[in-house]
Amino acid sequence: xxxxxxxxxxxxxxxxxxxxxxxxxxxxxxxxxxxxxxxxxxxxxxxxxxxxxxxxxxxxxxxxxxxxxxxxxxxxxxxxxxxxxxxxxxxxxxxxxxxxxxxxxxxxxxxxxxxxxxxxxxxxxxxxxxxxxxxxxxxxxxxxxxxxxxxxxxxxxxxxxxxxxxxxxxxxxxxxxxxxxxxxxxxxxxxxxxxxxxxxxxxxxxxxxxxxxxxxxxxxxxxxxxxxxxxxxxxxxxxxxxxxxxxxxxxxxxxxxxxxxxxxxxxxxxxxxxxxxxxxxx
Amino acid sequence: xxxxxxxxxxxxxxxxxxxxxxxxxxxxxxxxxxxxxxxxxxxxxxxxxxxxxxxxxxxxxxxxxxxxxxxxxxxxxxxxxxxxxxxxxxxxxxxxxxxxxxxxxxxxxxxxxxxxxxxxxxxxxxxxxxxxxxxxxxxxxxxxxxxxxxxxxxxxxxxxxxxxxxxxxxxxxxxxxxxxxxxxxxxxxxxxxxxxxxxxxxxxxxxxxxxxxxxxxxxxxxxxxxxxxxxxxxxxxxxxxxxxxxxxxxxxxxxxxxxxxxxxxxxxxxxxxxxxxxxxxxxxxxxxxxxxxxxxxxxxxxxxxxxxxxxxxxxxxxxxxxxxxxxxxxxxxxxxxxxxxxxxxxxx
Numbered sequence: 001x002x003x004x005x006x007x008x009x010x011x012x013x014x015x016x017x018x019x020x021x022x023x024x025x026x027x028x029x030x031x032x033x034x035x036x037x038x039x040x041x042x043x044x045x046x047x048x049x050x051x052x053x054x055x056x057x058x059x060x061x062x063x064x065x066x067x068x069x070x071x072x073x074x075x076x077x078x079x080x081x082x083x084x085x086x087x088x089x090x091x092x093x094x095x096x097x098x099x100x101x102x103x104x105x106x107x108x109x110x111x112x113x114x115x116x117x118x119x120x121x122x123x124x125x126x127x128x129x130x131x132x133x134x135x136x137x138x139x140x141x142x143x144x145x146x147x148x149x150x151x152x153x154x155x156x157x158x159x160x161x162x163x164x165x166x167x168x169x170x171x172x173x174x175x176x177x178x179x180x181x182x183x184x185x186x187x188x189x190x191x192x193x194x195x196x197x198x199x200x201x202x203x204x205x206x207x208x209x210x211x212x213x214x215x216x217x218x219x220x221x222x223x224x225x226x227x228x229x230x231x232x233x234x235x236x237x238x239x240x241x242x243x244x245x246x247x248x249x250x251x252x253x254x255x256x257x258x259x260x261x262x263x264x265x266x267x268x269x270x271x272x273x274x275x276x277x278x279x280x281x282x
Numbered sequence: 283x284x285x286x287x288x289x290x291x292x293x294x295x296x297x298x299x300x301x302x303x304x305x306x307x308x309x310x311x312x313x314x315x316x317x318x319x320x321x322x323x324x325x326x327x328x329x330x331x332x333x334x335x336x337x338x339x340x341x342x343x344x345x346x347x348x349x350x351x352x353x354x355x356x357x358x359x360x361x362x363x364x365x366x367x368x369x370x371x372x373x374x375x376x377x378x379x380x381x382x383x384x385x386x387x388x389x390x391x392x393x394x395x396x397x398x399x400x401x402x403x404x405x406x407x408x409x410x411x412x413x414x415x416x417x418x419x420x421x422x423x424x425x426x427x428x429x430x431x432x433x434x435x436x437x438x439x440x441x442x443x444x445x446x447x448x449x450x451x452x453x454x455x456x457x458x459x460x461x462x463x464x465x466x467x468x469x470x471x472x473x474x475x476x477x478x479x480x481x482x483x484x485x486x487x488x489x490x491x492x493x494x495x496x497x498x499x500x501x502x503x504x505x506x507x508x509x510x511x512x513x514x515x516x517x518x519x520x521x522x523x524x525x526x527x528x529x530x531x532x533x534x535x536x537x538x539x540x541x542x543x544x545x546x547x548x549x550x551x552x553x554x555x556x557x558x559x560x561x562x563x564x565x566x567x568x569x570x571x572x573x574x575x576x577x578x579x580x581x582x583x584x585x586x587x588x589x590x591x592x593x594x595x596x597x598x599x600x601x602x603x604x605x606x607x608x609x610x611x612x613x614x615x616x617x618x619x620x621x622x623x624x625x626x627x628x629x630x
Contacts, residue, residue: 064595066595066598070598070617070618070620070621071617071618071621071622074594074621074622074625076593076594076595078593078595121593123594154456154460163502163506163535163536163539164445164448164449164452164506165445165506166502166536173629175628175629177591179591180591181590181591182590182591183590183591183592183593184591196591198628198629200629208452213451217452246625246629248625248628250593
């Protein structure tokens with residue numbers, strides 16, 4: 001299943017992370033209370049951003065997340081970056097402190113991201129009670145953050161696949177939507193458009209143990225997703241195992257001549273999936 | 283099985299009660315044969331079209347062990363609590379049962395801990411000394427399979443849907459961790475995962491000696507490994523979690539697939555069914571109506587939201603609230619059901 005030395009080291013890392021996760025479960029931290037009490041953010045901040053300082057600033061970015069998740073493997077997050085900030089934002093990082101791989105993804109914006117209110121909505125796995133963070137990086141180098149606490153457990157180690165055969169057979173299938181009506185009204189009002197990209201992928205976390213074989217199911221997930229409008233980048237997201245099965249992203253983009261959306265995604269096996277959609281009626 | 287501390291499950295009887303009708307089954311083969319013949323005659327004597335549901339359960343009542351009701355001749359069922367796993371219920375929160383043939387017994391589901399499994403095992407032994415040839419798991423969920431350990435023995439085969447082995451293997455570690463935490467060390471003691479080895483890919487008849495039971499694997503519905511068990515002699519179907527009663531359904535497979543399977547099953551006549559949760563015996567197909575309604579309502583409402591470009595979080599806040607008073611444990615599972623259904627239906 002695994003090819004290449006790079007993937008092998010990833011597998012080893014995953015296995016270690018899985019063992020660490022098991023140890024946490026065994027020590028009664030399954031529901032996260034004790035783990036969340038310990039503030040690991042200062043250490044994470046240093047790991048992710050080095051010596052740079054991250055400042056909580058909800059005038060620059062807001063984050064919506066359910067306080068108590070209905071399904072830990074499918075926790076909806078909405079990030080909003082107001083218009084006066086968005087044109088200066090080049091990057092968005094989503095972090096879940098207590099996840100085995102805390103960085104959910106780095107979104108690097110391109111010219112087609114537009115300058116109105118910028119919205120990114122996606123679904124993540126939350127492995128134990130944790131702070132969830134959205135950090136934007138502005139073109140003058142500031143790091144501004146919004147934080148929400150989410151009560152959820154087991155989102156990474158639980159096998160979310162409800163129908164394993166269907167999930168594997170369908171991997172790479174894509175749906176691209178141009179959203180209209182009330183759902184996109186706020187975006188339209190500021191000259192933006194709203195789109196949605198859905199990609200079938202099991203997003204194996206590497207934390208799922210197959211009891212029969214005694215081996216963890218190797219991690220296999222989308223490494224990157226590139227979304228463009230009329231050939232210009234909206235954003236590229238480089239992600240990991242914390243993005244839910246069947247990654248699903250809603251996003252704003254600047255309206256273009258044709259509003260043709262193209263998507264290229266690559267997974268850890270090196271498989272590339274592409275999709276393209278023109279607005280209905282064009 | 284003596285315990286130093288009170289335990290919520292009914293205590294096993296000190297001795298087998300003498301000469302209850304079913305207790306005769308524990309006797310020598312000749313007495314068993316006579317009784318089985320009588321039971322068959324009794325079943326034949328039932329007026330066609332009569333639906334002996336709960337009323338019959340109450341009327342029969344007489345059971346050699348308080349853990350189970352004899353819901354039809356030679357067919358026993360246990361009603362689990364309508365609850366999530368807890369120290370108090372020790373994992374006894376799913377319906378279980380067994381079917382007694384002339385030569386052997388088939389157990390259907392074993393409960394959420396080795397202790398619950400042990401109680402079911404004692405109930406079997408209060409009824410008969412025949413070997414337990416099969417332990418059938420209706421699907422992979424822990425409240426139905428974690429009692430398997432109490433049935434491990436020479437000559438006992440664990441049976442399930444052909445996809446249960448993969449599904450349960452992938453979840454075993456997590457199920458054990460969660461149940462150990464929820465039940466506490468004492469109630470959890472001895473619990474382990476035993477994965478079925480006889481895997482059913484197409485309808486299969488097992489013979490218990492003069493008594494055939496038919497195992498049918500279903501396409502993805504409640505889970506991707508649902509299996510039903512039909513006792514041909516009495517027309518009793520063990521449905522596992524394809525039917526929930528009282529307890530809100532939980533979706534861990536496909537909401538669309540589940541409705542198809544329910545509609546197919548509802549067209550199949552049965553004298554009575556044992557749902558995975560709820561009364562130990564129910565009339566068929568009436569038992570399918572509330573769950574079919576629930577699945578239909580949330581499907582319709584979610585489809586409308588998807589057509590309106592609404593989001594998953596909007597759906598979990600508004601869909602299916604008309605069903606709130608119809609189910610127990612609604613708050614524990616409904617939001618997750620809507621999440622799962624939404625993620626499935628947006629790919630239509």
